[in-house]
Amino acid sequence: MDNQESTAPIISLKNISKTFGAVTALDHLTAEIEIGATGLLGPNGSGKTTLIRTLLGLIKPDNGSGTVLGLDIHSRQLDIRRQIGFAPEDDTIFPGVHGIESVAYAGELCGMPQSDALQRAHEVLDYVGLGEVRYRKVESYSSGMKQRLKLAAAIVHDPKLLIMDEPTNGMDPAGREHILKLASDLSSNKGMSLIFSSHLLPDVEAVCRRIVVLSAGKLLIEGDISELKKVHSGSFELRLKEPPDAFIEHISARGCVVEKVGEILRVAMPSGEGPELLWRQASADGLQIRHLRPQRSTLEEIFLGAVERR
Amino acid sequence: MPIVEQGYQHWSGHLSGHRWRWLTVAKQGIRVQFRNRFLRYLLFAAWTPAFILVCALSIWGLVERKSKSVASIIQYLQFMNPHVIYRPQYYSSQIWQLSYSYFMHVELIFSMILVLVVGPGLISQDLRVNALPLYFSRPLRRIDYFVGKWAIIAFFISMVTIVPTIVAYIFGVLFSLNWAGSLRELPIAIAAVAYGLIICISAGTLMLALSALSRNLRYVALMWLGLWFITGVVSDVLEANHHQALRSDYRHQFPIHDAPIPGAPPGALIPLNRSHHADFLTYLWHAKHNDWRQLVSLTGDLSRVGDHLLGTNDAWQRLAKLEPNRSRRMLLLIRFGGPWYPWYWAATVLAGLFLLSTGILKWSVRSLDRLK
Numbered sequence: 001m002d003n004q005e006s007t008a009p010i011i012s013l014k015n016i017s018k019t020f021g022a023v024t025a026l027d028h029l030t031a032e033i034e035i036g037a038t039g040l041l042g043p044n045g046s047g048k049t050t051l052i053r054t055l056l057g058l059i060k061p062d063n064g065s066g067t068v069l070g071l072d073i074h075s076r077q078l079d080i081r082r083q084i085g086f087a088p089e090d091d092t093i094f095p096g097v098h099g100i101e102s103v104a105y106a107g108e109l110c111g112m113p114q115s116d117a118l119q120r121a122h123e124v125l126d127y128v129g130l131g132e133v134r135y136r137k138v139e140s141y142s143s144g145m146k147q148r149l150k151l152a153a154a155i156v157h158d159p160k161l162l163i164m165d166e167p168t169n170g171m172d173p174a175g176r177e178h179i180l181k182l183a184s185d186l187s188s189n190k191g192m193s194l195i196f197s198s199h200l201l202p203d204v205e206a207v208c209r210r211i212v213v214l215s216a217g218k219l220l221i222e223g224d225i226s227e228l229k230k231v232h233s234g235s236f237e238l239r240l241k242e243p244p245d246a247f248i249e250h251i252s253a254r255g256c257v258v259e260k261v262g263e264i265l266r267v268a269m270p271s272g273e274g275p276e277l278l279w280r281q282a283s284a285d286g287l288q289i290r291h292l293r294p295q296r297s298t299l300e301e302i303f304l305g306a307v308e309r310r
Numbered sequence: 311m312p313i314v315e316q317g318y319q320h321w322s323g324h325l326s327g328h329r330w331r332w333l334t335v336a337k338q339g340i341r342v343q344f345r346n347r348f349l350r351y352l353l354f355a356a357w358t359p360a361f362i363l364v365c366a367l368s369i370w371g372l373v374e375r376k377s378k379s380v381a382s383i384i385q386y387l388q389f390m391n392p393h394v395i396y397r398p399q400y401y402s403s404q405i406w407q408l409s410y411s412y413f414m415h416v417e418l419i420f421s422m423i424l425v426l427v428v429g430p431g432l433i434s435q436d437l438r439v440n441a442l443p444l445y446f447s448r449p450l451r452r453i454d455y456f457v458g459k460w461a462i463i464a465f466f467i468s469m470v471t472i473v474p475t476i477v478a479y480i481f482g483v484l485f486s487l488n489w490a491g492s493l494r495e496l497p498i499a500i501a502a503v504a505y506g507l508i509i510c511i512s513a514g515t516l517m518l519a520l521s522a523l524s525r526n527l528r529y530v531a532l533m534w535l536g537l538w539f540i541t542g543v544v545s546d547v548l549e550a551n552h553h554q555a556l557r558s559d560y561r562h563q564f565p566i567h568d569a570p571i572p573g574a575p576p577g578a579l580i581p582l583n584r585s586h587h588a589d590f591l592t593y594l595w596h597a598k599h600n601d602w603r604q605l606v607s608l609t610g611d612l613s614r615v616g617d618h619l620l621g622t623n624d625a626w627q628r629l630a631k632l633e634p635n636r637s638r639r640m641l642l643l644i645r646f647g648g649p650w651y652p653w654y655w656a657a658t659v660l661a662g663l664f665l666l667s668t669g670i671l672k673w674s675v676r677s678l679d680r681l682k
Contacts, residue, residue: 056447078328078449086447094444095435096342108334109448111325120321127318139439153444158321190318 016064037187039204042214085154106153144175335458360474371486429517471506519667545607591640618653
């Protein structure tokens with residue numbers, strides 16, 4: 001039974017469509033999201049926010065069916081929201097309260113008893129690093145602190161699924177790093193499934209194992225990031241100890257196509273040739289190769305490729 | 311030490327159902343409001359009339375029992391009609407009705423001030439700091455949110471209307487030691503509770519609607535003050551003009567042939583003699599039965615419905631019958647009784663304001679199901 005539960009998708013959507021007047025926000029979307037951390041990607045207007053609101057039961061789709069944590073999105077909206085933690089994108093707080101009250105209140109709104117909510121609020125504020133400022137009015141928090149406060153409010157009732165919408169928007173590098181660490185810890189070590197919606201691909205890559213890419217309300221790609229980042233046969237990335245200008249000239253003359261990205265050279269080999277050609281030429285030029293590996297797609301390439309193919 | 315090493319504990323408690331979720335919103339709002347020191351002082355001050363009501367009903371209970379302990383007090387009640395003093399049990403209902411009526415009139419003013427202190431920020435602050443996504447992404451419906459916010463206002467109004475009403479009834483009954491009589495007065499206490507609820511519903515929804523119209527609570531407070539004061543002033547001015555017009559009409563319909571006052575400027579109004587005065591007051595009292603001008607005032611409407619529930623005008627009419635002088639009788643009815651226009655006019659205005667308020671709330675506070 002446990003095995004079955006662990007392999008069952010936490011979210012299952014079949015043929016979901018939603019239009020707002022002339023705008024089609026979701027277009028016959030069918031997707032399954034497994035337990036673990038999933039990145040939700042897509043250009044502006046791709047339907048990410050509508051999808052999140054559909055998952056939260058805030059929007060009734062025009063047609064299609066689906067379940068979230070096994071609960072029907074058409075009939076169990078309140079139960080779904082009780083089981084989910086949601087950290088919205090917007091700068092949003094409960095006004096006129098201290099940090100501790102704000103988080104406890106969020107727990108009570110989910111149905112926690114008052115004493116449990118208060119105790120949990122202390123715990124999660126310590127966890128997100130706001131323990132020292134728990135008795136400060138939330139209006140005085142910095143934007144980074146407000147993001148962590150939203151996260152604390154989203155996890156206070158220990159949800160099975162956490163949805164974070166653009167959690168690192170407008171944050172400084174240290175704050176961003178902090179949020180990513182917390183998100184990663186929750187999904188990898190605490191058994192909380194995570195849907196991480198962001199425009200920042202490195203953030204998604206740092207936290208998520210899988211991605212779902214949307215465009216114009218349609219599903220473009222879904223799958224494991226490691227599988228999607230496929231190896232390019234006949235293409236290599238290399239870095240030399242010395243300046244590479246002569247080397248580039250020589251291998252180009254032998255039919256290689258070279259692209260310089262910072263210190264890294266991306267080399268597409270001519271047909272029939274392997275990396276031995278690069279070793280031989282470096283040796284002939286008296287250069288030292290410090291790094292050589294088959295080229296893999298970056299998440300950015302996967303994303304842009306998917307959007308362009310459409 | 312990295313933050314993530316501080317640990318995260320799972321919680322294995324039970325989440326309650328959705329039925330009472332509005333109560334969480336209400337409790338939190340009340341907790342936050344009680345931090346306002348001015349509000350606490352105001353509540354304390356608002357209980358002073360309640361204390362007086364309790365004292366009045368308790369003393370009246372003793373007067374009914376002809377208790378020796380109040381013999382010295384009776385001399386201070388000489389302003390009342392002697393029939394009432396000597397046969398208090400026959401006029402007990404009227405005394406209770408009028409006591410509750412005066413009490414509710416004073417508490418209506420306190421309620422308006424309480425709403426002014428408690429209400430403006432309830433929704434406007436949530437709109438200002440964009441708190442709605444935090445509410446509606448949790449298992450909370452819009453109706454739960456509205457009812458929770460309304461319950462905060464209702465709580466404070468109830469504290470100065472419904473609760474003292476019940477306390478006063480209990481004390482009045484205890485001091486009169488007349489159980490049959492206490493059952494007779496029970497409908498008055500129930501009517502006062504109903505009136506308190508009407509104030510809660512009407513003022514509460516109206517303030518919520520105003521609060522949803524602006525993100526600046528000062529503007530909301532000003533709108534409330536405008537609704538309360540300006541409508542009251544306009545109503546008073548209209549009524550005064552109407553009164554003047556009635557007086558003028560009366561003189562045209564019934565010309566008075568008294569001799570002019572020596573030395574009075576030409577065209578000055580000739581004072582009515584005693585007989586004319588009684589006729590004029592009777593004419594005025596009948597005219598007031600169709601005077602819609604007090605409908606303009608929010609508190610006037612609430613008072614009219616409250617007076618109907620408490621039977622204030624009936625009480626004054628019964629007491630006025632004890633007065634042999636017609637002029638004094640009519641003066642009593644006009645000065646202390648009323649307003650005399652049909653109560654359902656006021657109820658219709660309040661119902662209209664309620665519908666308008668719910669419409670504004672529905673339009674202003676949207677769920678997260680809309681595109682930005």
